[in-house]
Amino acid sequence: MAQPTDDARHGHAEREAARRRVRANWLLSAPALAMLAFAASGPLLIMLVYSFLTPGDYGGIVWKFSGEGWFQVLFSRDIFDETVGLADAHLTIFWRSLELSILTTLLALVLGFPTAYFIATRPREQRALWLFLVTIPFWTNLLIRTFAIMELIRNEGVINSILLWLGVIDAPLQMMFTEGATLVGMAYVYLPLMVLPLYAAMDRLDFRLVEAGYDLYATRLQVLRKVILPLVKPGVIAGSILVFIPSLGAYVTPRLLGGGRNMMMGNFIELQFGQGRNWPLGAALSITLLLVVMLALVVYVKNANKGGAGHG
Amino acid sequence: MADAARAAERPKRPRKPFSVQRMPGFATVAVICFVALYAPLFPLMIYSFNAGESIAVWQGFSWRWYESAWANEQVKEVTIRSLVVAAFASGISTALATLAALGTTRTASFKGQTVIYVMINQPLMVPEIVTGVALLIFFAMIKVATGYTGLAYLIAAHTAFCIPFAYLPIRARLEGMDKTLEAAAADLYATPWQAFRRVTLPLMAPGIVAGAMLAFVISLDDVVITELVKSAGQDTLPTYMLGQLRRAITPEINAISTALLAVTVALLTAIFFLSRSKE
Numbered sequence: 001m002a003q004p005t006d007d008a009r010h011g012h013a014e015r016e017a018a019r020r021r022v023r024a025n026w027l028l029s030a031p032a033l034a035m036l037a038f039a040a041s042g043p044l045l046i047m048l049v050y051s052f053l054t055p056g057d058y059g060g061i062v063w064k065f066s067g068e069g070w071f072q073v074l075f076s077r078d079i080f081d082e083t084v085g086l087a088d089a090h091l092t093i094f095w096r097s098l099e100l101s102i103l104t105t106l107l108a109l110v111l112g113f114p115t116a117y118f119i120a121t122r123p124r125e126q127r128a129l130w131l132f133l134v135t136i137p138f139w140t141n142l143l144i145r146t147f148a149i150m151e152l153i154r155n156e157g158v159i160n161s162i163l164l165w166l167g168v169i170d171a172p173l174q175m176m177f178t179e180g181a182t183l184v185g186m187a188y189v190y191l192p193l194m195v196l197p198l199y200a201a202m203d204r205l206d207f208r209l210v211e212a213g214y215d216l217y218a219t220r221l222q223v224l225r226k227v228i229l230p231l232v233k234p235g236v237i238a239g240s241i242l243v244f245i246p247s248l249g250a251y252v253t254p255r256l257l258g259g260g261r262n263m264m265m266g267n268f269i270e271l272q273f274g275q276g277r278n279w280p281l282g283a284a285l286s287i288t289l290l291l292v293v294m295l296a297l298v299v300y301v302k303n304a305n306k307g308g309a310g311h312g
Numbered sequence: 313m314a315d316a317a318r319a320a321e322r323p324k325r326p327r328k329p330f331s332v333q334r335m336p337g338f339a340t341v342a343v344i345c346f347v348a349l350y351a352p353l354f355p356l357m358i359y360s361f362n363a364g365e366s367i368a369v370w371q372g373f374s375w376r377w378y379e380s381a382w383a384n385e386q387v388k389e390v391t392i393r394s395l396v397v398a399a400f401a402s403g404i405s406t407a408l409a410t411l412a413a414l415g416t417t418r419t420a421s422f423k424g425q426t427v428i429y430v431m432i433n434q435p436l437m438v439p440e441i442v443t444g445v446a447l448l449i450f451f452a453m454i455k456v457a458t459g460y461t462g463l464a465y466l467i468a469a470h471t472a473f474c475i476p477f478a479y480l481p482i483r484a485r486l487e488g489m490d491k492t493l494e495a496a497a498a499d500l501y502a503t504p505w506q507a508f509r510r511v512t513l514p515l516m517a518p519g520i521v522a523g524a525m526l527a528f529v530i531s532l533d534d535v536v537i538t539e540l541v542k543s544a545g546q547d548t549l550p551t552y553m554l555g556q557l558r559r560a561i562t563p564e565i566n567a568i569s570t571a572l573l574a575v576t577v578a579l580l581t582a583i584f585f586l587s588r589s590k591e
Contacts, residue, residue, distance in 0.1 A: 026424070038472070157368065
């Protein structure tokens with residue numbers, strides 16, 4: 001690592017040195033990799049094994065092979081006549097998770113795109129400050145930000161109080177414990193994740209191209225669609241993936257704002273390890289979620305190879 | 313920019329100077345976004361100073377809820393636990409991340425480098441709930457096998473997901489560093505260790521501090537993984553708050569939230585200035 005690198009490239013001594021450096025690189029990375037294998041990657045494999053076992057009566061598992069966990073992800077058996085049907089309750093939850101995650105991503109994009117553009121067109125010395133203003137909420141406790149939204153939309157919350165006081169409504173609007181509440185909450189919580197990569201892409205935007213567009217009599221809308229959007233596409237994709245993935249696995253926001261009747265994937269998985277006492281089903285659901293996320297990441301990587309966006 | 317000069321030449325648009333960068337309505341949306349990011353936090357903070365029992369009816373200013381949170385034994389216990397876990401997790405993860413950053417930057421690309429990157433960034437890609445559940449299963453096995461139910465599980469889990477957050481600023485710092493300085497040290501007969509100790513380490517210090525602070529904030533804020541991994545009676549501040557939020561809420565929770573917000577913003581501001589100190 002910190003050896004003097006002799007830039008002259010001759011001989012096998014050079015190759016030997018390179019080999020030693022690679023070994024040093026691995027040795028240096030090893031402790032971090034071991035920690036990650038122990039408390040991040042390794043447990044995922046154990047979970048895969050658990051998804052093929054039999055649930056224990058009080059949670060946990062019995063070491064006996066069973067495909068039931070995976071079967072129950074999509075299907076259910078009638079308790080009386082054993083007929084097999086689609087598990088409607090599960091499908092509803094999957095669909096809600098997917099729908100809300102897509103809507104959250106779109107909402108964040110519609111709000112985040114102009115915001116990132118705004119920051120990217122500030123004078124250079126101001127940009128760090130505007131960016132910092134986006135970063136603060138990003139690092140602020142998600143629980144607190146969800147709580148802040150709760151305070152706004154509760155029946156006795158700020159919005160209802162103002163509307164009642166203005167006389168617009170006679171009774172408080174029920175906004176908590178709806179899908180809409182989860183949607184607004186997630187868009188609020190994940191908006192910075194959209195703005196940051198979008199900004200990274202726009203920061204590199206060459207405005208001479210935009211100018212060329214205007215010189216060739218393009219309208220503003222045409223410039224936006226034909227010049228700016230294609231150039232910042234990697235940022236759009238990176239931001240969308242960064243919002244979509246945590247939305248799909250969201251736990252805190254749907255639990256607090258959506259309530260028990262508007263569960264999402266994350267809550268449903270947790271339920272299997274709590275009251276549900278069906279660890280294999282929970283493990284199978286987790287792996288399903290992971291596969292969907294990986295699919296989204298593959299799409300991202302394929303697209304990012306062109307422009308290389310993303311933050312960090 | 314030179315836009316002003318160019319705009320002045322345009323005869324057809326006498327009123328507003330034409331700017332190639334302007335998009336109508338974008339600034340408005342941006343301002344709405346900035347307001348929307350911060351506005352919801354204000355009622356939360358304001359009601360933490362409410363003299364009354366309610367978080368909806370204002371009854372005058374008081375420090376009452378801060379005092380009650382301070383005197384609350386349970387709050388004290390979970391806060392200390394959170395700080396202990398965050399201190400261990402950020403310390404260990406920063407040490408590991410520093411080594412890994414040294415091993416993966418400023419080097420010709422080598423076979424398996426991608427594997428290291430993917431491993432290190434894995435906690436950022438896998439949904440928290442999935443990691444949490446996997447850890448719940450794995451640690452349950454160890455708990456049965458060893459009978460140990462202490463805080464080490466939480467610390468191990470936090471350390472793992474803090475590694476990428478500590479790694480990124482350190483790597484950024486290292487990549488921006490002038491390699492010739494170390495070569496100069498070597499030319500002046502410094503041993504590799506001396507060159508590292510006297511040149512590399514001081515230069516990368518701001519990155520290490522920023523990484524440690526980020527890891528600390530991330531650990532302090534974690535809800536999902538902690539909720540799944542913790543043994544009975546191992547609530548941290550966020551999981552305690554999560555429990556409270558589902559019951560009748562008093563402004564005490566606002567006071568705790570506001571205090572936590574203040575700590576986070578203070579740390580972030582410090583990181584902001586640290587990372588701007590260029591050299």
